[in-house]
Amino acid sequence: MALPSALPSLSSRAARCTAVLLAVALCTGASRLVRPPVQDAPMAHGPNQAGPNAAALDAVWAAEQEWLLSMRRGDTTALRRILSSDHIHVGTNGRLRHKSELLLALQRRQVRFLTYDVTSYDIRITGTAAIVSGTYHTQLERQGVREISQGRYLRVWLRDDGGWRLMAHQLTAGLVPRGRP
Numbered sequence: 283m284a285l286p287s288a289l290p291s292l293s294s295r296a297a298r299c300t301a302v303l304l305a306v307a308l309c310t311g312a313s314r315l316v317r318p319p320v321q322d323a324p325m326a327h328g329p330n331q332a333g334p335n336a337a338a339l340d341a342v343w344a345a346e347q348e349w350l351l352s353m354r355r356g357d358t359t360a361l362r363r364i365l366s367s368d369h370i371h372v373g374t375n376g377r378l379r380h381k382s383e384l385l386l387a388l389q390r391r392q393v394r395f396l397t398y399d400v401t402s403y404d405i406r407i408t409g410t411a412a413i414v415s416g417t418y419h420t421q422l423e424r425q426g427v428r429e430i431s432q433g434r435y436l437r438v439w440l441r442d443d444g445g446w447r448l449m450a451h452q453l454t455a456g457l458v459p460r461g462r463p
Contacts, residue, residue, distance in 0.1 A: 335407050342405050342412045342439055345446040354398050358385045366440060366447035374431055374455035396421040396428070400435075412439040412446065418453070431455045 345364070352360040362385060369381040379387065387393045403416035419432040433455040439446045 338407050338412070338441075339405055342407065342414065342446055345439060345448070346400070346403070346414060346437070349448055350398055350400065353388075354395050356388045356391070356394060358389050361385060361388070363444075364448055366442075366449040369448060370450050372450075372452040374433065374453045391423075392425060394423045396423060398422075401432075410441040412441075413437070414439065 348360070349364050351357075352364060365381045365384075367381065369384070371379045371381075371384045373379070398420045399418065401417045401419055403414060406413045414435075414437045416435060417433065418435050419430075421428065421430050423429070431453070433453060435454070436450075436452045437448060438450040440449050441447075
């Protein structure tokens with residue numbers, strides 16, 4: 283099958299790869315190549331079907347769930363184990379807190395989560411690092427004042443001998459369009 287004449291001359295390797303992918307798509311009748319969607323509405327699920335990364339994806343998702351539960355409960359003992367020793371947290375107000383500062387704020391109930399829900403997520407693993415991004419919705423009490431926050435988050439997990447440890451967490455509050463994770 284000849285490639286469409288509208289394609290420019292293909293001299294680079296990237297251009298040749300693009301042409302091959304386009305040819306495969308045209309030959310198989312596919313109108314477009316599709317990236318798997320971001321997982322919406324997180325819930326308990328069975329074994330991940332992601333091939334060789336399946337076990338790692340499941341382990342990161344389990345660590346995420348343990349972290350969420352610990353944050354909801356204000357369980358600083360569990361968080362001490364989950365957070366890496368050099369953990370940094372950037373809140374919605376841009377404030378940077380290190381592990382000890384975050385744990386102290388939770389322990390003193392300066393920040394208390396009434397709800398903390400992940401509304402969508404995407405996990406990407408490379409070597410011993412995992413990047414988890416998605417959207418969240420939370421109700422919290424900060425210095426005795428109730429707040430509602432929703433937006434996007436980014437967490438970086440590192441795997442060590444003890445399992446996955448949360449190294450960095452950043453929140454960006456804002457309007458999250460419905461149906462657009």
